[in-house]
Amino acid sequence: MTESLKLSGNVLPKRLLQIASEINQAGGSIYVVGGWVRDLLLDEPSHDYDLEVYGLDMEKLFNILVRHAKPNLVGKSFGIITMRIDGLNFDFAFPRTENKTGPGHKGFAVTSDPFLSFETASSRRDFTINSMGIKIPEMELVDYHNGYRDLRAKVLRHVSAAFSEDPLRVLRAVQFSARFELDIAPETQALCRKLPLGELPMERIYGEFRKLLLKAKRPSLGLEWMRKLDLLKYFPELESLIGVEQEPEWHPEGDVWIHNNMVIDEAAKLRRIEYGEFDNMALMLGALCHDFGKPACTVFSEGRWRSPAHDVRGEAPTRAFLARLTNESALVETVVAYVREHLKPAMLYKARAEIKPSAIRRLALRVDIEKLVRVARADHFGRTTPDALAREFPAGEWLLDQSRLLNVLDTKPKPYLTGKFLLSLGMKPGPEVGRLIAESFELQLEGELADVADAESWARARLLE
Numbered sequence: 001m002t003e004s005l006k007l008s009g010n011v012l013p014k015r016l017l018q019i020a021s022e023i024n025q026a027g028g029s030i031y032v033v034g035g036w037v038r039d040l041l042l043d044e045p046s047h048d049y050d051l052e053v054y055g056l057d058m059e060k061l062f063n064i065l066v067r068h069a070k071p072n073l074v075g076k077s078f079g080i081i082t083m084r085i086d087g088l089n090f091d092f093a094f095p096r097t098e099n100k101t102g103p104g105h106k107g108f109a110v111t112s113d114p115f116l117s118f119e120t121a122s123s124r125r126d127f128t129i130n131s132m133g134i135k136i137p138e139m140e141l142v143d144y145h146n147g148y149r150d151l152r153a154k155v156l157r158h159v160s161a162a163f164s165e166d167p168l169r170v171l172r173a174v175q176f177s178a179r180f181e182l183d184i185a186p187e188t189q190a191l192c193r194k195l196p197l198g199e200l201p202m203e204r205i206y207g208e209f210r211k212l213l214l215k216a217k218r219p220s221l222g223l224e225w226m227r228k229l230d231l232l233k234y235f236p237e238l239e240s241l242i243g244v245e246q247e248p249e250w251h252p253e254g255d256v257w258i259h260n261n262m263v264i265d266e267a268a269k270l271r272r273i274e275y276g277e278f279d280n281m282a283l284m285l286g287a288l289c290h291d292f293g294k295p296a297c298t299v300f301s302e303g304r305w306r307s308p309a310h311d312v313r314g315e316a317p318t319r320a321f322l323a324r325l326t327n328e329s330a331l332v333e334t335v336v337a338y339v340r341e342h343l344k345p346a347m348l349y350k351a352r353a354e355i356k357p358s359a360i361r362r363l364a365l366r367v368d369i370e371k372l373v374r375v376a377r378a379d380h381f382g383r384t385t386p387d388a389l390a391r392e393f394p395a396g397e398w399l400l401d402q403s404r405l406l407n408v409l410d411t412k413p414k415p416y417l418t419g420k421f422l423l424s425l426g427m428k429p430g431p432e433v434g435r436l437i438a439e440s441f442e443l444q445l446e447g448e449l450a451d452v453a454d455a456e457s458w459a460r461a462r463l464l465e
Contacts, residue, residue, distance in 0.1 A: 011040060012032070013085070013088060016049065016085075016090065016136070017137045018068075019064065019065065019068060021137055022064050023053060023056065023061070023064060026056060026064060028054060028055035028060070028061070028114075030054070031051065031054075031133035031134060031142065032051055032133065032134045032136060033132070033134075034130050035130065036048070037133060038129050038151065040134075041148065042180065047089070048090075048091070049090045049091065051093065052093055052094070052118070052121065052133065053093070054115070054116070054117075055114060055115065057114060058094070065081060068083070068085060069083045070083070079096060079112030079114070080092070081093075094112040094113065094114040095113060095118070096112040096116075096121070122142075122145060123144070123145070123162070124159070126163060127147075127150075127156055127158060127188075128145045128146055128149075128150045129150055129151045129157075129182075130147070131145045131147050132147040145159050154183060155183050156173060156183065157184075157188050158187070158188045158191060163188075164191055167196055167197055168200055168208065169192075169195070170195045172208060173192055173225070173229075174212065174222045174226055175208050175209075175215070177221060178212055178223075178225070179212070179216045179217075181218070184229075189228070197231065202324060205324070206325040206326050213268075213281065213284035214277070214284065217265075217268055218265045218268065219265065220261035223261055237292050238321075240295040241294070242255065242257040243255055244256040244257070244295050244298050245305045246307075247305040250383070251383050252383070253383050253384040256294050256295070256298075259291065260290075261382075262382035262383065263290065263381075264284065264287050264378075266287070266381040266382045267284050267287035267288075270374050270377065270378060278331065279371060281331065282331060282335055282338065282371070283338075283371065286338030286339060286342070286375040289318040289322075290338065290339055290375060291307075292317040293315075293317065293339075294307045294310045294313075294314075296313050296317075311339065314340070315339060318336055319332065319336060337366060338371075338375045340367075341367045341372055344372070344376075345373055345395045345399045346376065348360065348363070348399060350395075352398065356446070357447055358446045358447060360399070360402055360403055361406060361408055361413050364406075364408035364411070364412055365412055365413060365445075368410055369408065369410070370400065370403070373396045373400055376393075377396050380393045381393065413444070415437050415441040415455075416449060416451060416454070417437050417452075417455040417456065417459055419433050419437065422459060425463055436462065439462075
């Protein structure tokens with residue numbers, strides 16, 4: 001152990017310290033491990049506890065835990081027991097060895113062994129900053145691999161050659177480097193460049209993207225590491241942004257890759273816990289994908305760099321990119337809508353003297369305007385124009401105000417006219433009912449029918465024609 005550090009027991013729940021004392025009395029030992037230790041040393045909040053138990057068999061551990069709450073045996077072969085006590089999650093596990101037996105993420109033989117040493121068990125963790133443990137109830141930091149040193153030096157370093165057995169660790173390096181703003185050690189970079197991502201299933205890749213986009217203050221740091229580690233070849237829609245020119249008047253910051261990285265960091269500032277994971281992920285993916293159409297349509301014309309229809313052209317590459325990450329159709333459709341419509345706030349604002357309210361109503365049919373403005377705001381601030389540097393986005397504020405006045409800010413317009421009303425007038429069920437509702441809805445969107453009474457009067461007159 002290279003570090004001698006004594007911590008206060010006050011940082012752990014009293015019930016956990018009590019369980020630790022009982023494990024010690026039974027002849028075992030227990031450590032808090034992994035991310036909780038790292039986060040404690042970084043003074044970051046962490047609410048889930050990963051624990052490793054040594055020197056006891058499964059039956060003895062189970063008999064101790066059952067006195068405190070209902071244990072859930074996740075899998076005997078993995079030696080993991082989960083519990084929820086006082087609103088907190090605890091995972092009790094025995095140390096284990098993993099031996100590579102074949103290709104792919106499932107090509108491992110996993111064996112739990114409660115009589116391994118902590119030094120041996122920790123040597124198979126991915127990074128030194130995740131290899132530390134706190135022995136409880138003594139509250140002593142146990143650090144055989146210089147994790148605390150690396151954490152203070154802000155360096156991400158692999159623990160051993162076992163790192164290469166799981167290619168997912170390359171993406172873990174990317175998201176950890178961004179979340180904690182760490183440099184990646186040169187020897188770890190070299191290993192990362194050799195590991196193929198092609199054998200990983202989409203859900204594992206998406207899991208690391210999710211952590212990068214939802215937990216990092218500056219996700220662009222992770223994207224830059226993806227570029228440096230030659231990972232963008234697996235994500236050609238991102239790689240194609242590099243070197244795509246932009247008109248300096250509108251984008252003095254540089255090419256599309258630079259702009260996109262700035263936009264994703266601006267979007268991260270707009271995340272809110274109250275939005276929920278779906279909306280936050282849609283925001284971040286919308287920002288990440290918003291200019292995917294530019295590589296295919298950017299041209300130098302009449303002395304300027306232009307990307308005509310890049311909003312519409314962005315749909316296909318966005319779908320291709322997301323198809324390799326998730327099959328969550330609602331999320332995909334939401335992100336695609338943001339990409340197609342991300343220019344609308346600025347376009348409508350520029351033409352505000354001429355446009356009709358119907359343009360805003362029709363936009364509300366296609367996308368949630370309030371959420372779209374978040375993506376457009378990130379796009380606007382992700383550049384170095386004077387108004388962006390001044391944090392001014394009048395187009396967004398104007399569209400929000402207009403949408404609020406039209407009652408479509410966060411709600412799609414719905415037809416005033418209903419099939420039930422038309423049937424009450426004597427119409428027979430059939431296609432004609434739908435056609436009449438659609439016709440009245442068009443008039444409603446154009447502002448020619450102001451409310452339900454207007455629509456019903458119009459319907460009566462139509463039926464008398």
